[in-house]
Amino acid sequence: xxxxxxxxxxxxxxxxxxxxxxxxxxxxxxxxxxxxxxxxxxxxxxxxxxxxxxxxxxxxxxxxxxxxxxxxxxxxxxxxxxxxxxx
Numbered sequence: 109x110x111x112x113x114x115x116x117x118x119x120x121x122x123x124x125x126x127x128x129x130x131x132x133x134x135x136x137x138x139x140x141x142x143x144x145x146x147x148x149x150x151x152x153x154x155x156x157x158x159x160x161x162x163x164x165x166x167x168x169x170x171x172x173x174x175x176x177x178x179x180x181x182x183x184x185x186x187x188x189x190x191x192x193x194x195x
Contacts (some may be wrong), residue, residue, distance in 0.1 A: 110135060110143035117144030124158055126151045155179075 113123040123145040127137060137147055148154045155161060155174030162182045167175065175181065187193040 110139040110145075113140055113143035113145040122146060124148050124154045126154050 116123050125140045125145045127147045160180040164184055165186045
């Protein structure tokens with residue numbers, strides 16, 4: 109995540125990250141800040157402010173109400189978690 113944030117901010121784009129969201133992935137908030145990301149206090153604030161949302165997995169059910177019309181979402185489906193969908 110920090111390396112991606114650094115790459116994206118190098119082209120003058122803004123990266124928004126939910127505070128403490130990456131801890132389970134092994135990334136600390138300060139690493140994201142050093143890479144140029146802005147920390148947001150809630151996932152709702154990230155979705156509200158973002159023109160494009162990139163996610164490693166599908167949105168959680170609690171996030172679906174935050175999806176806005178004309179907002180681009182780039183979502184990677186985690187098909188390996190569902191044996192019937194992976195090949």
